Amino acid sequence: MPKIFIDDRAVEVAEGLTLLQAAESVGIPIPHFCYHPAFPPEGSCRMCLVEIEGLPKLELACSTVVKEGLRVRTMSPKVVEARKSVLEFLLAEHPLDCPICDKAGECKLQDYFEEYGLFKSQFKEAKEKREKKFKLGRNLILDRERCILCTRCVRFLNEITKTEDAGILNRGIHSEVGIFESEFIDNNYSGNLAQICPVGAITDTDFRFKTRVWFLESRESICPLCSRGCNIIMDSHAGYPRTLPTRRVYRVRARQNLDVNFHWICDYGRYGYAYLDEGREDRLVWKKGDRETRLSWDKAAQILSEKIRSLVHLRKNSRIGIVLHTNLTNEELFLADRVFRKGLGVEKLFLADPPPGKGDEFLLTADRTANRRGLQEVGLPVQAPDLKALSGLDLLLIFGHYLAAGTSPSDLKNALEKVETKALFASHKSGLDGLVDFVIPVPVIAEKNGSLTNIDGRVQPFVAGLSFAGDGIAEWRALLDLARELKVEHKYFSRLASPEAIYRALRKEIPFFK
Amino acid sequence: MIKALGYFLEIIKGGLITVRHFVTNMWFHTLKVLGLKAKRRGAVTIQYPEEKKELAARHRSLHRLLRREDGKPRCVSCLLCVTVCPSECISVEAAEDPDSEIQKVPAKFIIDLSRCCFCGFCVEACPEDAIRMDTGKIEVAEYRRADLIYDLDKLLK
Numbered sequence: 001m002p003k004i005f006i007d008d009r010a011v012e013v014a015e016g017l018t019l020l021q022a023a024e025s026v027g028i029p030i031p032h033f034c035y036h037p038a039f040p041p042e043g044s045c046r047m048c049l050v051e052i053e054g055l056p057k058l059e060l061a062c063s064t065v066v067k068e069g070l071r072v073r074t075m076s077p078k079v080v081e082a083r084k085s086v087l088e089f090l091l092a093e094h095p096l097d098c099p100i101c102d103k104a105g106e107c108k109l110q111d112y113f114e115e116y117g118l119f120k121s122q123f124k125e126a127k128e129k130r131e132k133k134f135k136l137g138r139n140l141i142l143d144r145e146r147c148i149l150c151t152r153c154v155r156f157l158n159e160i161t162k163t164e165d166a167g168i169l170n171r172g173i174h175s176e177v178g179i180f181e182s183e184f185i186d187n188n189y190s191g192n193l194a195q196i197c198p199v200g201a202i203t204d205t206d207f208r209f210k211t212r213v214w215f216l217e218s219r220e221s222i223c224p225l226c227s228r229g230c231n232i233i234m235d236s237h238a239g240y241p242r243t244l245p246t247r248r249v250y251r252v253r254a255r256q257n258l259d260v261n262f263h264w265i266c267d268y269g270r271y272g273y274a275y276l277d278e279g280r281e282d283r284l285v286w287k288k289g290d291r292e293t294r295l296s297w298d299k300a301a302q303i304l305s306e307k308i309r310s311l312v313h314l315r316k317n318s319r320i321g322i323v324l325h326t327n328l329t330n331e332e333l334f335l336a337d338r339v340f341r342k343g344l345g346v347e348k349l350f351l352a353d354p355p356p357g358k359g360d361e362f363l364l365t366a367d368r369t370a371n372r373r374g375l376q377e378v379g380l381p382v383q384a385p386d387l388k389a390l391s392g393l394d395l396l397l398i399f400g401h402y403l404a405a406g407t408s409p410s411d412l413k414n415a416l417e418k419v420e421t422k423a424l425f426a427s428h429k430s431g432l433d434g435l436v437d438f439v440i441p442v443p444v445i446a447e448k449n450g451s452l453t454n455i456d457g458r459v460q461p462f463v464a465g466l467s468f469a470g471d472g473i474a475e476w477r478a479l480l481d482l483a484r485e486l487k488v489e490h491k492y493f494s495r496l497a498s499p500e501a502i503y504r505a506l507r508k509e510i511p512f513f514k
Numbered sequence: 515m516i517k518a519l520g521y522f523l524e525i526i527k528g529g530l531i532t533v534r535h536f537v538t539n540m541w542f543h544t545l546k547v548l549g550l551k552a553k554r555r556g557a558v559t560i561q562y563p564e565e566k567k568e569l570a571a572r573h574r575s576l577h578r579l580l581r582r583e584d585g586k587p588r589c590v591s592c593l594l595c596v597t598v599c600p601s602e603c604i605s606v607e608a609a610e611d612p613d614s615e616i617q618k619v620p621a622k623f624i625i626d627l628s629r630c631c632f633c634g635f636c637v638e639a640c641p642e643d644a645i646r647m648d649t650g651k652i653e654v655a656e657y658r659r660a661d662l663i664y665d666l667d668k669l670l671k
Contacts, residue, residue, distance in 0.1 A: 132614040209618055211593070212592075241593070
C-alpha cells in the first residue's frame with residue numbers, strides 16, 4: 001500500500017489507484033468532468049489538474065497512478081489558477097441558458113463556476129452557434145452548444161452497451177458529438193447517457209421541461225420491474241409548485257451499487273414508472289351482489305377471519321386457497337408461509353405472476369418480477385393456478401392482479417363464481433375486480449418497507465420512498481392482522497410488528513437469509 | 515370618578531390634536547393664498563376614488579407578462595419566479611417551442627393573487643424581464659376568489 005501525501009495529509013491507499021480515486025477515497029474531492037469511475041481515464045476536460053511536488057507542470061489527477069511518497073496539492077494557488085483558466089475556456093463556448101436547462105441545479109459546470117467565482121467574463125466575442133436540438137436517440141436530445149466534449153457518452157456506448165453508435169466528429173473548434181451515418185441511439189440503456197452527462201448537453205425527453213431539479217425530493221429505492229433488483233433513486237414531487245402534479249415521480253435514476261447494477265439501470269426500469277400512478281386501486285370495497293360497500297380494513301379483516309375460522313373449525317382447511325405472486329417482499333412471503341401453511345395448515349398455495357419478457361445479457365432479466373429468488377429461498381411450495389383447483393375452493397385470498405392476465409376472462413369468471421368468498425389484495429385495477437367480493441388496495445414496492453432477494457441471491461432492504469394514499473393496507477400488515485384475528489400462534493406473531501422484526505425472525509429461521 | 519375624568523382628558527387631548535392640525539394647515543393655506551410662503555403647503559385630502567394619487571415610479575402594482583416583438587410571451591418558463599415566490603402563488607407549466615432558440619415557453623402561467631404579497635421577488639428573479647409589476651393597477655378586488663387567479667391570457671393583456 002503506497003503512502004502518499006494529499007494536501008499534507010499522509011494517507012495510505014490501495015495500489016493502482018489514480019490520484020483522483022485516492023483523494024476521493026479519503027474525502028478530498030477533486031473537480032472533474034470527463035472522469036467516470038466506470039471508464040478508464042480519458043483526460044479530456046483538464047479540470048482535475050493537481051500539483052505534484054518535484055514536477056514542473058501540473059498533472060492530471062484522473063490519470064496519474066499513485067506512487068510511494070507522492071506529495072500532492074489539490075488546492076494550491078497554482079492549481080486554483082489553472083482550474084479557473086480551464087473553466088474560462090469551457091465557458092467561452094458554453095451558452096448561458098441555465099434558466100431553461102434541465103441540468104441546472106445539478107450541473108457540475110454550474111457548481112464549479114459558482115465555487116471558483118468566475119462572475120466577470122473576459123469573453124467579448126459572440127458565442128459560437130451550434131445545433132440546439134439534435135435528436136440523438138429515442139429519448140435523447142443533444143444540445144451541441146452545451147456540450148463540453150468530455151466524451152462520457154461516447155465511452156459509455158463503446159464500453160458498456162458496446163454498440164459504438166456515437167463518436168466525436170471533426171476537429172478543433174468543429175468537434176462535436178455525432179452519431180454515425182444518422183444511426184439513431186436506440187438501445188435499452190440509452191437513458192443512462194442523460195444521467196452521466198456532466199452538463200445539460202444530453203437531456204431526456206421524458207424529463208425535459210417537466211420541472212426543475214431543485215423541486216424534487218430524491219428517495220432511494222429498489223427497482224421492482226425485473227429480478228435484477230437495480231438500486232434506484234426516485235425523484236418525486238415534494239409538494240411545491242402547487243399545480244396538481246400529473247405524476248408523483250418525475251424520473252428514476254440509477255444509484256451506484258457495484259455488486260448489482262454498477263452505475264446503470266435499463267430504460268425499461270427508468271421509464272417504466274407510470275405504474276406508480278396509473279390504474280391504481282384506491283378504495284377498499286365489499287361487493288354483495290350489485291351493492292358496493294366501503295369499509296375499513298379492520299372490519300374487512302374481521303369478516304375475512306370469521307370466514308377462515310369457520311372453515312378451519314369444520315376441518316375444511318383444504319378448501320382454502322391462497323394465490324401469491326413474487327412481487328411480494330421476503331417478509332410477506334415468509335409471513336404467508338407462517339400464517340397459512342404452518343399456522344392454519346392451508347396446502348393450496350398458488351402462484352400467479354406477470355408473464356416473463358425478453359431479457360438481455362446485461363441487467364434486464366427475462367423474469368419481470370422482483371422476488372422470485374426470495375420465494376424459492378423462503379421455501380413456499382406453490383403450484384400454478386389451475387382453474388379447476390381454484391373452482392373447488394370455498395375461500396380464496398388472491399394477492400396481486402396477475403391472475404387475470406394468464407387466463408381467459410370467461411373461464412376465470414366461471415371458476416371464481418363457484419368459490420364462496422374471494423378477497424383480492426391488489427395494487428392495480430384489473431379484470432379480477434368484478435369477480436371478487438373484497439377488493440383491498442395494497443401499496444407497491446416503492447410505497448412499503450421490506451426486502452427483496454435479487455436473481456443472484458442478494459437480499460436488499462428498502463424503505464418506502466412514496467406515501468401510500470389508498471385506504472388499503474400493506475400485505476405484511478394485513479397478514480399479521482389476519483393472524484391476530486385468527487389467534488394463530490399469538491405469542492409468535494405478536495412480536496412481529498414491523499418488517500424489520502419479521503426480517504429478524506426470517507434470518508433466525510431460514511439459513512439462507514443469515 | 516378619577517377614571518371618568520381620565521376619559522374626558524383624552525377626549526380633550528384628541529380634540530386639541532385636531533385643532534392643531536386644522537390651525538397649522540389653515541395657516542399654511544392662508545400664507546399660500548397671500549403669496550407669502552409658496553414652498554410648504556397645507557395638507558389636502560385627495561378625493562379618492564374620484565381623484566387618484568400618482569403612484570411612485572417603483573410602486574409594485576398588478577403583474578403583467580411582457581411579449582416579444584413577434585407577440586409571443588417573453589417568458590421561457592424557467593420557474594425561477596416560482597422558486598423565489600415566498601407566498602407560493604405562482605405556478606408555471608412549460609411546453610416545448612418549435613423555435614430551437616427559444617425552446618421553452620409557458621403552457622400555463624398562473625398567479626393566484628389571493629395569495630400574492632406583492633413583494634416583487636418574481637420581477638427581480640426573472641432572467642428574461644418577462645414579468646413586471648408596473649401596470650399601476652392597485653384595485654385588485656373581486657367578489658369571488660376564483661376571479662383572483664390570473665392565467666396567461668389575463669396576464670399578457
